[in-house]
Amino acid sequence: xxxxxxxxxxxxxxxxxxxxxxxxxxxxxxxxxxxxxxxxxxxxxxxxxxxxxxxxxxxxxxxxxxxxxxxxxxxxxxxxxxxxxxxxxxxxxxxxxxxxxxxxxxxxxxxxxxxxxxxxxxxxxxxxxxxxxxxxxxxxxxxxxxxxxxxxxxxxxxxxxxxxxxxxxxxxxxxxxxxxxxxxxxxxxxxxxxxxxxxxxxxxxxxxxxxxxxxxxx
Numbered sequence: 001x002x003x004x005x006x007x008x009x010x011x012x013x014x015x016x017x018x019x020x021x022x023x024x025x026x027x028x029x030x031x032x033x034x035x036x037x038x039x040x041x042x043x044x045x046x047x048x049x050x051x052x053x054x055x056x057x058x059x060x061x062x063x064x065x066x067x068x069x070x071x072x073x074x075x076x077x078x079x080x081x082x083x084x085x086x087x088x089x090x091x092x093x094x095x096x097x098x099x100x101x102x103x104x105x106x107x108x109x110x111x112x113x114x115x116x117x118x119x120x121x122x123x124x125x126x127x128x129x130x131x132x133x134x135x136x137x138x139x140x141x142x143x144x145x146x147x148x149x150x151x152x153x154x155x156x157x158x159x160x161x162x163x164x165x166x167x168x169x170x171x172x173x174x175x176x177x178x179x180x181x182x183x184x185x186x187x188x189x190x191x192x193x194x195x196x197x198x199x200x201x202x203x204x205x206x207x208x209x210x211x212x213x214x215x216x217x218x
Contacts, residue, residue: 114139
């Protein structure tokens with residue numbers, strides 16, 4: 001049994017896999033670990049899938065990685081201490097899960113939707129030694145994280161799946177463009193896709209994201 005700092009659900013990798021991988025998933029604000037665990041049947045069989053529950057209670061059955069408010073001009077103001085604490089806890093959780101499962105960092109991927117994508121991107125950019133790549137869907141880049149981005153040498157060869165909906169009104173498409181612009185200045189291998197969708201995962205996006213995961217294992 002895994003012992004992790006956060007509540008989670010776990011789908012083990014296929015025991016017949018020659019080399020197991022680990023995918024750690026993080027949900028959006030107001031959801032829980034059941035949400036992205038629904039992706040588990042689509043994830044390649046050689047992956048352990050761990051879906052985490054965020055630490056802050058937002059309401060009954062609703063959790064978040066950090067609280068935020070929106071000001072009069074539409075800017076999001078995050079609770080910076082909560083975000084920093086969550087980022088540290090996620091790093092500890094990912095490292096602990098990989099260690100307990102016996103999976104080397106070059107076979108560890110994190111992924112998330114919306115606020116969970118923020119956490120995934122932030123971990124890749126600031127602590128790349130913990131993982132090989134991140135899957136970031138319908139998300140945004142925190143300005144607070146930019147000064148903490150790791151050195152180019154540490155980021156070399158890391159992988160990023162970045163996808164967004166062209167009709168996303170919750171986190172507009174411009175946010176994905178901002179992530180892309182930053183990543184294109186870094187030695188990260190970027191796979192970028194836009195879909196005709198709102199703040200949601202559609203079938204085409206899911207299929208192509210899973211194909212990206214499969215390519216990592218080859």
